[in-house]
Amino acid sequence: MKRGLFITFEGADGCGKTTQLNLLRDYLIDKGYEVIVTREPGGKGLGEKVREILLNYDGVVSDRCESFLFLADRAQNVDIIVNPAVEQGKIVLCDRHTDSTVAYQGYGRGLDIGQINMLNALATKNKKPDLTFVFDVDIDTSMQRVGQNKDRMESAGKDFFNRVRNGYLELAKQEPERIKVVDSTKSIQEVFENVKNIINTYII
Numbered sequence: 001m002k003r004g005l006f007i008t009f010e011g012a013d014g015c016g017k018t019t020q021l022n023l024l025r026d027y028l029i030d031k032g033y034e035v036i037v038t039r040e041p042g043g044k045g046l047g048e049k050v051r052e053i054l055l056n057y058d059g060v061v062s063d064r065c066e067s068f069l070f071l072a073d074r075a076q077n078v079d080i081i082v083n084p085a086v087e088q089g090k091i092v093l094c095d096r097h098t099d100s101t102v103a104y105q106g107y108g109r110g111l112d113i114g115q116i117n118m119l120n121a122l123a124t125k126n127k128k129p130d131l132t133f134v135f136d137v138d139i140d141t142s143m144q145r146v147g148q149n150k151d152r153m154e155s156a157g158k159d160f161f162n163r164v165r166n167g168y169l170e171l172a173k174q175e176p177e178r179i180k181v182v183d184s185t186k187s188i189q190e191v192f193e194n195v196k197n198i199i200n201t202y203i204i
């Protein structure tokens, strides 16, 4: 059976990636593809519990502990959801994946990026996404979209999010074949037109 596709959606909080993921899911289903949607942190089952800790735990969480929790959730998502579906020929859309850890824990928190790459490789069995969208938006716009009701990660401050954004742009420069940056300051429909143009070069 033909292998499917693994597509990831990335960007700073409030960039609009989840909206675009849902639009792309509907578009691909309309075209007759079998589509699976998952997310990190928190695909389903155990992942949901890890997500709850990562976003809502109100005690001290060390940066290294935070990284390992994201990575543990990733290993579970890859083994239980992503790989089996891709092997069955499905298209998997994943809301955040390895690049989030490089951007947030590496560029954002300042952990060693070489080590994060190594741990990501371990969590994913060395398998990279076929395609990654980075939805790029300036920090003021993204903070405005997030609003007042912030979770633990979203409360990290403007400097942190500037580092995260620059991290994503840096990653896109390093891997232009895989990572496509989409200007996400435009309207939802305009952004989706760009997403469609890109995806149409990957599907028949």
Ligand code: TYD
Pocket (backbone or CB within 6 Å): 012, 013, 014, 018, 040, 041, 055, 070, 071, 095, 096, 097, 098, 100, 101, 102, 104, 105, 153, 154
């Ligand atoms: P998410 O649910 O995608 O938040 P949003 O949709 O509001 O952007 O992601 C949860 C948070 O977890 C988000 O702030 C980014 C963060 N995160 C990391 O810091 N490292 C990671 O490896 C992942 C997967 C997410």
